[in-house]
């Protein structure tokens with residue numbers, strides 16, 4: 076049985092392990108931390124009154140139905156049914172007025188027509204511009220060659236989008252999907268979100284939210300059924316090359332190696348790192364003494380807090396700010412005050428409620444910045460330098476931006492490369508669309 080060593084137990088490493096374990100390879104995964112999931116994980120938060128710790132996700136993670144490889148990975152782990160899908164996107168204006176975007180009876184790509192026309196948060200000029208831009212997107216997607224070179228904002232301005240359409244529609248959807256501001260995001264990524272999530276199939280936009288803490292998704296007994304996959308926790312890999320891993324000062328050798336570390340860790344293990352920059356995400360967890368809202372989630376318009384997720388009967392809310400550079404220098408107290416202040420504008424019940432507990436997580440290295448010119452620099456899984464070493468991670472050229480789907484795709488691509496090198500080619504990647 077061919078042996079494979081994998082560095083990193085994030086989604087990329089886990090996806091490679093699941094695919095290769097299932098294909099009969101002997102797999103060992105080395106993870107520096109005591110748990111799996113990397114940037115998509117959860118941990119116990121000590122209770123301020125000494126009670127039971129609460130398990131919280133480092134930040135709310137969501138997916139769309141078009142994340143077919145991530146869903147396949149969850150299926151392999153037997154947790155696919157732990158993802159709850161929502162058909163409605165709620166756009167909330169300060170003052171509390173709600174616009175709902177969901178699919179109607181028309182087939183894709185016209186499935187949003189009815190709901191879109193009824194959205195209160197946009198006027199008819201905004202909507203006419205958005206429809207024009209969507210039609211242009213469908214035409215230009217395969218024709219334009221400069222979409223990785225220009226920013227999404229440049230493209231939207233070329234299409235004469237109104238300021239309100241930009242702020243309340245394009246920015247609200249794309250900044251959270253790509254974790255970058257419109258002015259700093261390559262247009263190619265915005266195109267991809269809309270073509271796969273909004274135009275491809277009538278249900279591909281539906282938003283999936285895990286119903287259990289993220290870490291529990293990877294901790295099931297299913298690994299035992301996926302062949303020979305073993306994990307080494309608290310075991311950082313110190314050096315990687317084509318002839319082995321160095322771990323705890325010892326040499327570990329195998330037939331194939333997968334490096335599924337974040338790009339900023341590559342140099343520390345002796346591999347060249349791409350010169351990407353990071354884009355941060357901030358998550359704010361707020362526990363109130365009463366129900367604040369019955370909405371399951373909502374995108375919050377015109378304020379700093381971008382998304383609200385209702386985690387527990389409207390009393391525990393998680394707020395997310397993507398590309399949150401403006402929050403970097405604020406203290407946790409200032410961020411909590413800002414979050415509660417924003418919420419008051421959308422949910423009047425916050426004014427009477429008591430905030431029982433709050434927690435802020437600033438992930439400064441959440442993802443690489445999907446800036447114009449970056450796509451061409453993302454490396455393929457084959458390293459060239461070492462024929463039996465493969466790269467995986469959301470920053471490699473997976474065909475997707477830095478997301479859970481991108482990470483799983485990269486893991487499957489690395490696993491496919493291993494099977495080819497082993498002379499037993501297998502297909503794991505599910506094509507988009």
Ligand SMILES: Cc1cc2nc3c(=O)[nH]c(=O)nc-3n(C[C@H](O)[C@H](O)[C@H](O)COP(=O)(O)OP(=O)(O)OC[C@H]3O[C@@H](n4cnc5c(N)ncnc54)[C@H](O)[C@@H]3O)c2cc1C
Nearest residue numbers: 083085086087107113114134136137311312468469478479
């Ligand atoms: C706050 C936040 C919110 C996000 N929200 C979303 C979302 O809603 N939807 C979405 O699709 N994506 C989201 N993402 C992005 C998503 O989490 C990542 O794209 C994905 O999890 C990356 O997986 P990965 O395996 O490539 O990397 P990682 O998760 O970083 O995994 C790398 C692993 O390597 C380990 N490691 C590091 N050094 C060593 C070493 N020397 N030896 C061994 N192990 C090592 C790390 O501990 C880690 O477990 C979010 C990210 C963050 C941070």
